Amino acid sequence: MTRGKDVGSTARGNAPSPTDGRELRHQGKRTMAKLMDAGMRVLAERGYHAARVDDVVRLAKVSHGTFYLYFSNKEDLFGSLAMECADEMTELASLLAPVSAHDDGIDELRRWLAEFVATYRKYGVVIRAWMEDQVTSRELARLGKRTFNAITHSLEGRLRELHGDDHDTQASAAAMLAMVERTTYFVTSRGLPFDDAEMVDTLAKLIHRGFFVPDAA
Amino acid sequence: MTRGKDVGSTARGNAPSPTDGRELRHQGKRTMAKLMDAGMRVLAERGYHAARVDDVVRLAKVSHGTFYLYFSNKEDLFGSLAMECADEMTELASLLAPVSAHDDGIDELRRWLAEFVATYRKYGVVIRAWMEDQVTSRELARLGKRTFNAITHSLEGRLRELHGDDHDTQASAAAMLAMVERTTYFVTSRGLPFDDAEMVDTLAKLIHRGFFVPDAA
Amino acid sequence: MTRGKDVGSTARGNAPSPTDGRELRHQGKRTMAKLMDAGMRVLAERGYHAARVDDVVRLAKVSHGTFYLYFSNKEDLFGSLAMECADEMTELASLLAPVSAHDDGIDELRRWLAEFVATYRKYGVVIRAWMEDQVTSRELARLGKRTFNAITHSLEGRLRELHGDDHDTQASAAAMLAMVERTTYFVTSRGLPFDDAEMVDTLAKLIHRGFFVPDAA
Amino acid sequence: MTRGKDVGSTARGNAPSPTDGRELRHQGKRTMAKLMDAGMRVLAERGYHAARVDDVVRLAKVSHGTFYLYFSNKEDLFGSLAMECADEMTELASLLAPVSAHDDGIDELRRWLAEFVATYRKYGVVIRAWMEDQVTSRELARLGKRTFNAITHSLEGRLRELHGDDHDTQASAAAMLAMVERTTYFVTSRGLPFDDAEMVDTLAKLIHRGFFVPDAA
DNA sequence: CATGAATGAGTGTTCATTCAT
DNA sequence: AATGAATGAACACTCATTCAT
Numbered sequence: 055m056t057r058g059k060d061v062g063s064t065a066r067g068n069a070p071s072p073t074d075g076r077e078l079r080h081q082g083k084r085t086m087a088k089l090m091d092a093g094m095r096v097l098a099e100r101g102y103h104a105a106r107v108d109d110v111v112r113l114a115k116v117s118h119g120t121f122y123l124y125f126s127n128k129e130d131l132f133g134s135l136a137m138e139c140a141d142e143m144t145e146l147a148s149l150l151a152p153v154s155a156h157d158d159g160i161d162e163l164r165r166w167l168a169e170f171v172a173t174y175r176k177y178g179v180v181i182r183a184w185m186e187d188q189v190t191s192r193e194l195a196r197l198g199k200r201t202f203n204a205i206t207h208s209l210e211g212r213l214r215e216l217h218g219d220d221h222d223t224q225a226s227a228a229a230m231l232a233m234v235e236r237t238t239y240f241v242t243s244r245g246l247p248f249d250d251a252e253m254v255d256t257l258a259k260l261i262h263r264g265f266f267v268p269d270a271a
Numbered sequence: 272m273t274r275g276k277d278v279g280s281t282a283r284g285n286a287p288s289p290t291d292g293r294e295l296r297h298q299g300k301r302t303m304a305k306l307m308d309a310g311m312r313v314l315a316e317r318g319y320h321a322a323r324v325d326d327v328v329r330l331a332k333v334s335h336g337t338f339y340l341y342f343s344n345k346e347d348l349f350g351s352l353a354m355e356c357a358d359e360m361t362e363l364a365s366l367l368a369p370v371s372a373h374d375d376g377i378d379e380l381r382r383w384l385a386e387f388v389a390t391y392r393k394y395g396v397v398i399r400a401w402m403e404d405q406v407t408s409r410e411l412a413r414l415g416k417r418t419f420n421a422i423t424h425s426l427e428g429r430l431r432e433l434h435g436d437d438h439d440t441q442a443s444a445a446a447m448l449a450m451v452e453r454t455t456y457f458v459t460s461r462g463l464p465f466d467d468a469e470m471v472d473t474l475a476k477l478i479h480r481g482f483f484v485p486d487a488a
Numbered sequence: 489m490t491r492g493k494d495v496g497s498t499a500r501g502n503a504p505s506p507t508d509g510r511e512l513r514h515q516g517k518r519t520m521a522k523l524m525d526a527g528m529r530v531l532a533e534r535g536y537h538a539a540r541v542d543d544v545v546r547l548a549k550v551s552h553g554t555f556y557l558y559f560s561n562k563e564d565l566f567g568s569l570a571m572e573c574a575d576e577m578t579e580l581a582s583l584l585a586p587v588s589a590h591d592d593g594i595d596e597l598r599r600w601l602a603e604f605v606a607t608y609r610k611y612g613v614v615i616r617a618w619m620e621d622q623v624t625s626r627e628l629a630r631l632g633k634r635t636f637n638a639i640t641h642s643l644e645g646r647l648r649e650l651h652g653d654d655h656d657t658q659a660s661a662a663a664m665l666a667m668v669e670r671t672t673y674f675v676t677s678r679g680l681p682f683d684d685a686e687m688v689d690t691l692a693k694l695i696h697r698g699f700f701v702p703d704a705a
Numbered sequence: 706m707t708r709g710k711d712v713g714s715t716a717r718g719n720a721p722s723p724t725d726g727r728e729l730r731h732q733g734k735r736t737m738a739k740l741m742d743a744g745m746r747v748l749a750e751r752g753y754h755a756a757r758v759d760d761v762v763r764l765a766k767v768s769h770g771t772f773y774l775y776f777s778n779k780e781d782l783f784g785s786l787a788m789e790c791a792d793e794m795t796e797l798a799s800l801l802a803p804v805s806a807h808d809d810g811i812d813e814l815r816r817w818l819a820e821f822v823a824t825y826r827k828y829g830v831v832i833r834a835w836m837e838d839q840v841t842s843r844e845l846a847r848l849g850k851r852t853f854n855a856i857t858h859s860l861e862g863r864l865r866e867l868h869g870d871d872h873d874t875q876a877s878a879a880a881m882l883a884m885v886e887r888t889t890y891f892v893t894s895r896g897l898p899f900d901d902a903e904m905v906d907t908l909a910k911l912i913h914r915g916f917f918v919p920d921a922a
Numbered sequence: 923c924a925t926g927a928a929t930g931a932g933t934g935t936t937c938a939t940t941c942a943t
Numbered sequence: 944a945a946t947g948a949a950t951g952a953a954c955a956c957t958c959a960t961t962c963a964t
Contacts, residue, residue: 222473333946
């Protein structure tokens with residue numbers, strides 16, 4: 055994925071982005087990337103609301119003024135990060151193959167969850183900001199909703215392949231995503247004593263049994 | 272539960288609370304209660320970080336000065352709320368009876384989840400602040416961790432009754448709580464098209480099958 | 489005239505004024521007056537656009553924070569000054585008695601012009617800001633327009649008493665006001681070598697002859 | 706008039722102009738002209754204080770760097786515009802022929818006023834900046850004063866031809882100019898419902914009767 | 923001759939907290 | 944016990960000007 059904002063001022067608040075109408079040269083792109091990296095790090099360290107422009111520019115080693123050469127405001131930066139994230143997450147949604155009720159279904163889940171965790175390690179802060187409704191901007195919230203819908207739909211599809219419509223697939227998918235996201239969050243952010251593999255394995259099994267095995271009846 | 276801070280300055284930051292060591296008269300208690308109610312409401316409306324002391328005092332119809340007569344600072348107020356919450360949550364933890372692998376296990380889960388949702392409706396903001404690591408204060412975070420451990424331990428106990436130690440009960444309990452909390456959050460906070468009963472029912476079934484039914488194998 | 493904002497947030501931009509819903513005590517009123525005085529002085533010294541909140545608070549010897557306890561922003565302060573000014577100016581408009589074509593018409597003009605100059609000495613900066621379209625706020629500009637219309641209408645009335653509608657009374661009134669305002673501005677602000685009396689006298693005569701004497705024809 | 710700065714750093718602040726002492730080639734002159742045109746337009750649209758270098762360079766389609774290749778700073782640009790304006794205005798001053806007390810005096814006034822209005826349409830912003838003391842630079846203010854003196858002297862001369870020194874010709878001339886300038890400003894800048902011809906006609910008559918007709922006595 | 927990039931001092935505004943009455 | 948008033952550090956954002964290429 056190319057880093058950078060390839061869209062206009064949509065989905066990032068109303069102030070047009072300073073870079074909207076102009077081409078960036080080498081150095082410009084580098085600075086922009088530095089700022090986005092710094093933004094991600096600051097977001098991770100201090101959280102969405104406590105993130106200060108000052109922290110970002112200090113980390114990126116550019117001046118205050120420079121920041122506003124690339125982003126119209128704080129929200130614009132976070133919006134750009136969110137759009138990167140949305141792209142990867144949406145692609146992730148499409149990567150879940152059908153999950154069989156047999157044990158190889160667990161393998162597929164394991165594979166996908168591993169991808170999810172990797173993405174989460176990269177964009178966790180953004181995902182959290184969405185999951186936790188910390189985003190105030192209309193556009194940004196909308197983008198988050200769209201992104202999550204993509205994943206939920208994908209999960210629903212897999213559920214429906216097995217159960218048809220007799221289960222409440224929508225609620226199940228939501229609950230499944232909730233569990234996956236939070237657990238990932240706990241394991242990646244807090245010092246929970248599981249490693250990624252362990253967590254992925256446990257989750258895969260739980261999900262498989264809870265959601266993808268037909269009722270014993 | 273008696274409203275009010277019955278403990279010293281532990282678990283609420285370092286500044287001693289203005290009310291530590293003095294008895295409150297009738298009016299004092301009333302004012303304190305007004306402030307805590309207002310605090311809860313503001314927390315719910317604006318979220319942890321956006322909550323302003325100004326909002327609280329305006330809602331409670333007291334002056335800024337009065338606020339600091341009862342709480343040493345903003346965090347102290349939230350700490351007090353957190354302690355109320357911790358009490359109820361800890362009690363909640365003890366309320367989960369053994370969950371059988373048969374269908375009446377679902378009933379017990381349903382009952383307990385209904386309690387959980389009720390508590391969440393009341394203290395959701397505080398619980399979220401814990402779950403989402405919005406709490407900066409050491410003490411407050413510790414309190415949250417203790418509270419969640421209480422619940423997790425309770426869940427682990429029920430799991431162990433069924434599976435012994437062959438499953439990863441700790442990870443399972445964490446995942447279960449994660450799922451329950453987030454789903455409740457989504458349903459109570461966002462406009463998800465499920466009512467409480469529906470959600471509780473779906474969750475109860477999912478949890479039962481996923482966590483409390485022994486492997487078919 | 490009582491100093492202070494006796495109206496709601498109309499005519500001063502959209503942010504509601506911090507004092508809108510509360511009664512000010514003695515000290516509060518004093519501070520507000522200090523701020524308005526300082527505002528006037530800063531406006532006079534530096535002009536509308538160059539006026540800094542910092543200058544105002546330094547002159548008023550209050551902190552930055554205090555400023556925003558009384559005015560929602562810079563514009564709000566200037567808006568308050570403008571409303572004071574608008575009141576006095578509108579009253580001034582009503583004070584011009586009929587101007588006869590004989591020499592005693594000059595006396596009436598002289599009297600009124602003296603009042604005008606006095607008001608100008610007090611509110612010149614505000615009046616200038618209006619005359620010179622320095623005001624960006626919709627509401628403030630509207631207020632200015634209304635105020636000037638009051639004066640122009642008054643002048644038109646006097647003209648029409650003499651000439652009926654055969655002259656272009658509207659344009660004449662506008663030209664007359666233009667002349668009076670600018671001349672007053674030059675004399676009060678720059679070091680022109682006329683004193684008030686001299687200027688008033690000359691203006692009265694010029695206006696009388698130019699506008700209030702019927703065509704010799 | 707040749708566009709360009711034909712003088713040294715006098716009258717434009719102290720920083721020497723980047724183009725002082727070097728000859729401009731064809732392209733250089735073109736860029737400079739583009740900048741001055743843009744400067745004029747920006748000045749007209751946003752006013753003296755709100756005029757941003759950024760607006761100018763964007764309109765002129767050159768880079769920020771280029772701007773400082775031709776002007777030592779913002780003020781230097783405006784200074785250059787002011788000097789163009791001063792030239793035209795000074796010439797305008799010399800164009801007022803004697804004004805007779807008879808009706809053909811009105812014709813001469815009408816002619817001259819039409820010229821004035823034309824000049825104002827072109828350089829109004831600069832003239833306003835002078836009239837309204839928006840100019841902070843010593844030199845620029847001095848230039849304005851000189852320019853206005855030229856016109857005032859011309860007017861005084863015409864007045865003295867008729868009245869000798871018995872009237873206060875100096876104050877009269879100042880008042881006359883004040884009236885003319887402001888009225889022109891109002892008509893050209895605001896949406897007053899007069900066209901140029903109408904205004905010129907009214908002004909000519911007013912001025913003639915007010916200033917150039919001897920006392921009826 | 924021209925440009926895109928970078929700078930940093932300056933400015934308006936917010937808000938938790940303290941103070942005098 | 945309560946209040947209105949005051950504070951000042953912190954923060955987002957602007958813009959004239961300089962610099963490296």
